[in-house]
Amino acid sequence: MAEFPLEELRFAARYPFSNTAKRIVKSINPRIDDLLEKRFSIVELAKRNLTAVLKRKPYPTNSDVASAEILESHILAFPLAKIMVSFLDNPKYYDYFAKAVRDSAFAMLQNAGDFESELINLANDLKLNFEISNGTFKLGIVEFLSVPFKSDVLKLANQDVASGYVLLNKHRFASFLAEKAAYSVLISLPADVAELPKQFKDLAFEALNESTAQLRRSISGKANLSYLPPCIETIYADLLAGKNIPHMARFVLATFLNAINTPEEKIVEAFSRAPNYNEKVTRYQVSRIVHGSAGKIYKPASCNKMRSYGLCVAECRVKHPLQYYRKQLAKRKQPRTKKSGEKNE
Ligand code: SF4
Incomplete structure (x- = not known):
């Protein structure tokens, strides 16, 4: 296996979507079976990273280590995490993944010891055509518009434009690079997983369950969501998994959660996982x-x-x-009172 300079490995571990990282993965060329059997820690790391992504956290990175082996594990975990998220077969999670990469890349750039050099290194890695003068980055308009932005701060109308170039200060350039990274990841998902072992699918769904476990705990309030009847549990699990559940099922779930004293705010929170979530509409309907x-x-x-x-x-x-x-509550010898049990039937 080729040996890579530590700085290169660290860069790739900070930016696992980068061309440097891809080159390293290609050079290591791990066999999937080896990763699953002998290097299970990398697969576990990928699952842990995916769990963080599904919790809407930045993609976890760790480049502050001196061990080439650990750095390589982090670099290899990224394509594995992409494989796993692809097995979830849900565009919503691809979007989570891309946003997690964006947030992680932006944080890495902002926290770099030499901010400007880090920006230049990542921009070069991403083969960006840019110029820099007195701390201002110049990008051709076409290059700038090659990335679709969601935030207003990066809309063309909000930029300084001169002679066909967009002029960006360091922070905006960092935002641009992070968005570019996110976009490149988004359009690369889903990965082709048709021929890959089913273990990845199992791990992906484990990650999904782990990511919603905390949400379940936080939503429950006075209610005990471990004892939901199968019908409600099915709707609830689908909702937390980001599936688009029919209107009647939503209504049934909301009325049930209300009846077992789930706080109004928590019912709204449960629905925040729905793919077409609209907070204003949800609040209105839950309030009714x-x-x-x-x-x-x-x-x-x-x-x-x-x-x-x-x-x-x-x-x-x-x-x-x-x-x-x-009945389930009673079986667990929990007192069944109006206070801790239910409202109306
Ligand atoms: S609680 Fe009633 S509606 Fe729900 S799954 Fe059981 S039998 Fe069906």
Whole structure:
């Protein structure tokens, strides 16, 4: 295996999407089976990184080590994390991944000891055509517009433009590079995983479950979400996994969560994972369920109604999903009181 200068490895570990990192991965040329069998720690690292991405955190990097082996692990973990996220087969998670890369790249650039040199190194690595003069970076308009920006700060209308060039200070140039990195990652997803071992898929879904476990805990409030009936659990798990669930299922879930005393704010938070989440609309709808509307009280659906909606998924021998929840609570010898149990049926 080729040996790489430590500084090069560190750069690639800081920017695992970079061409330097890709060259190193190509040179190491790991066999997938080896990674899964002998170098399981890299696969675990990739899973851990994906979990962070799914929690909407920056893509984790670690370049402050002197061990070439550790740095290589971080570099190799990146394409593995991309493989895993591809197995989730959901554009929403590709977007999370790209944004995590953007946030991580921006933080790395900002925290570099020599900010300007770091910007130049990454820009050169990304084969960007730019000039620099007195701390101002000059980019051709076409080059600048090759990256679609979501934030206003990088819209062309908000830039200094002169003689066909966009003039960016260091911080804006850092934002541009981070967005460029994110875009390059986004358009590279999903990776072609058709021929790859299913273990990656299992690991990807483990990462997804781990990423939502904390959210589940934070959402629950006084309710105990470990005892949800199968029908509600199915809807809830789909929602946390970012699936687009039908309107009726959303309504059923919101009324149920309200009935078991989940705080209004937490119900809104649960829906924030939905792919087409609109906070204003969600708050309005959840508020109507929690506080009623025009004298109407919204109660959770009975099992008969759930069957008619096609949302019953098991035979629980109860007449109402709340009954199932109550029974589970009782089994765990938890006091069933109006305070800790439920509201209306
Ligand atoms: S039987 Fe009732 S509680 Fe059980 S899954 Fe069906 S609707 Fe839900």
